[in-house]
Ligand SMILES: CC(C)(COP(=O)([O-])OP(=O)([O-])OC[C@H]1O[C@@H](n2cnc3c(N)ncnc32)[C@H](O)[C@@H]1OP(=O)([O-])[O-])[C@@H](O)C(=O)NCCC(=O)NCCSC(=O)C[C@@](C)(O)CC(=O)[O-]
């Protein structure tokens with residue numbers, strides 16, 4: 001039987017589920033039950049979630065946790081995190097507590113410029129194109145006036161439009177490179193609307209517009225965060241060796257892309273979790289962060305560390321195009337709550353908070369990697385997931401948690417201990 005369908009989008013939610021269950025699950029009624037089990041009991045709330053995307057058939061939960069005790073620029077925060085991976089929230093919490101007694105995190109937005117581009121092809125004389133652009137520039141700005149008026153009143157809008165010659169990269173390729181200030185919004189829709197208005201105005205015979213779209217590479221929408229303390233304040237046991245190995249771990253990430261990718265993945269554990277909890281676009285943030293990590297031509301660490309005059313310093317510099325208005329930020333009740341928990345920050349303040357979450361996460365991972373190894377703490381948190389996969393009862397779970405209190409946790413060791421416990425050898 002063909003597993004393709006016409007008009008799927010027009011079916012009701014239940015019809016969609018029935019089609020899926022009959023075509024892909026042999027009419028297994030349990031599949032329908034699992035999907036419906038995740039529907040929200042409140043139909044209004046469910047409707048809201050149904051409409052976030054298309055062809056919704058259920059909800060996919062991701063845990064929503066809190067990392068308390070973050071002291072950032074002298075202000076206390078409890079940071080919301082939406083993430084499926086164990087040990088991330090624990091690690092952030094541990095590090096927040098640690099640095100809160102050493103002056104906390106200092107963060108600062110460096111710049112907030114965003115970029116959009118109208119990509120086009122032009123075969124004729126370059127000088128003529130430049131003249132046409134120079135004559136047209138004011139009209140291009142005028143064409144966006146109805147869209148930009150409110151943003152200008154907020155202190156934002158279009159900062160500049162440049163004609164860029166890209167013919168050395170691709171034959172006949174030029175672009176209008178436009179920079180924006182979008183204040184408290186991420187700005188994707190605002191930027192795209194402006195670009196399409198500009199493209200429409202710029203079009204004329206001989207200019208073939210290919211596309212108009214914002215760029216998620218935002219090296220000028222940049223935030224910096226750091227922690228520092230005297231080396232001896234780091235950890236009681238051999239603080240100097242700890243600091244040295246920590247700095248070496250960062251240097252290795254800067255020298256070796258294989259390590260840098262994992263190092264930055266650890267940073268994104270913290271960043272994505274807060275980005276998602278606040279209703280922001282984590283794909284945009286991921287794409288922009290990794291592109292920035294490659295800005296020198298080699299993929300490198302997004303963090304850095306130093307020891308100078310007995311002072312340990314650890315910092316991050318990362319592009320984050322975030323919004324505290326627009327997108328899902330006030331539509332998703334939990335994003336709204338997250339922003340309220342953070343004191344309804346401006347987009348700039350949110351950039352600082354999220355950069356700190358990334359720095360804290362990296363500190364936790366490097367601390368673990370250069371001391372006990374990552375598995376000890378991670379597996380301690382992951383233990384309950386393994387136990388649950390085995391189908392253990394509450395009593396068996398407690399037994400296994402106590403059993404592994406002072407033992408090395410591996411998946412196999414847990415399986416063996418469980419088998420022994422239930423007498424299945
Ligand atoms: C996991 C810990 C924190 C345990 O650390 P610990 O020293 O065993 O923790 P503890 O039991 O002594 O508790 C100390 C504090 O840690 C936090 N904490 C401790 N347990 C919990 C918990 N259950 N729930 C919530 N918070 C917890 C909490 O703040 C607690 O204080 P309290 O609340 O008691 O005042 C530590 O070993 C750690 O930070 N490990 C690193 C974990 C990590 O980085 N995980 C990320 C996933 S691995 C990965 O994806 C990235 C990686 C590692 O590959 C990146 C890279 O390579 O760079």
Ligand SMILES: NC(=O)C1=CN([C@@H]2O[C@H](COP(=O)(O)OP(=O)(O)OC[C@H]3O[C@@H](n4cnc5c(N)ncnc54)[C@H](O)[C@@H]3O)[C@@H](O)[C@H]2O)C=CC1
Pocket residue numbers: 150154182183184185186187188189190191214216281284323325326327328
């Ligand atoms: N490549 C990408 O990253 C793309 C992302 N998107 C999506 O676009 C969404 C974000 O777009 P936005 O334009 O930010 O959201 P949005 O379309 O909801 O617009 C936010 C609007 O809020 C208004 N506003 C009110 N007060 C403001 C203030 N203080 N500061 C700034 N604006 C204020 C402005 O009119 C602004 O345009 C996200 O959902 C994202 O996933 C869409 C297309 C492409």
